[in-house]
Amino acid sequence: LAKTTQPISMDSYEGQEVNITCSHNNIATNDYITWYQQFPSQGPRFIIQGYKTKVTNEVASLFIPADRKSSTLSLPRVSLSDTAVYYCLVFTGNQFYFGTGTSLTVIP
Amino acid sequence: ETGVTQSPTHLIKTRGQQVTLRCSSQSGHNTVSWYQQALGQGPQFIFQYYREEENGRGNFPPRFSGLQFPNYSSELNVNALELDDSALYLCASSSMGAPDTQYFGPGTRLTVL
Numbered sequence: 001l002a003k004t005t006q007p008i009s010m011d012s013y014e015g016q017e018v019n020i021t022c023s024h025n026n027i028a029t030n031d032y033i034t035w036y037q038q039f040p041s042q043g044p045r046f047i048i049q050g051y052k053t054k055v056t057n058e059v060a061s062l063f064i065p066a067d068r069k070s071s072t073l074s075l076p077r078v079s080l081s082d083t084a085v086y087y088c089l090v091f092t093g094n095q096f097y098f099g100t101g102t103s104l105t106v107i108p
Numbered sequence: 109e110t111g112v113t114q115s116p117t118h119l120i121k122t123r124g125q126q127v128t129l130r131c132s133s134q135s136g137h138n139t140v141s142w143y144q145q146a147l148g149q150g151p152q153f154i155f156q157y158y159r160e161e162e163n164g165r166g167n168f169p170p171r172f173s174g175l176q177f178p179n180y181s182s183e184l185n186v187n188a189l190e191l192d193d194s195a196l197y198l199c200a201s202s203s204m205g206a207p208d209t210q211y212f213g214p215g216t217r218l219t220v221l
Contacts, residue, residue, distance in 0.1 A: 043212030
């Protein structure tokens with residue numbers, strides 16, 4: 001049974017880089033890790049996905065160390081509109097496991 | 109390209125009743141997953157459907173059941189509703205080749221009284 005844990009909350013000033021870590025045990029070598037952003041009363045929105053080393057897209061980077069026991073979502077320069085809850089999602093053993101969620105508050 | 113849609117938006121039921129929630133997948137997607145998200149918590153995986161067959165299930169009792177239709181749309185049925193079933197029910201669609209690249213609908217808010 002995969003268990004994914006995240007810090008409950010984080011605060012950051014506008015323009016700073018934010019790193020959110022997800023701890024996940026018992027995932028296999030090729031299991032994907034995906035990150036989502038969720039605003040209140042909305043469905044999660046896809047941010048980024050990967051299964052090893054580093055992945056970058058136009059909005060974020062995802063770092064996965066060799067032991068794959070954690071992953072880190074990096075948001076390069078946050079703005080007020082990035083205030084939301086961020087979840088990691090792991091697919092393993094034919095099931096999906098969302099992390100506990102990190103509530104990010106961006107301060108002006 | 110049409111995104112994932114869900115209906116209804118909100119629903120109120122009483123304990124013991126049955127409910128059916130509906131989801132239309134994003135165009136080009138053949139896989140649908142359902143999640144339950146209680147207030148203040150992360151989504152919990154209920155099950156996934158691929159080619160009209162259940163393809164993975166989370167820790168939910170049999171009174172949670174589903175269907176997928178030939179056009180890849182899907183239904184979630186919950187029988188004998190309990191108060192704890194009150195939650196936001198999320199549907200996500202994907203292409204089977206990349207199972208984690210799921211795109212979510214806006215959800216259905218179910219309240220059980």
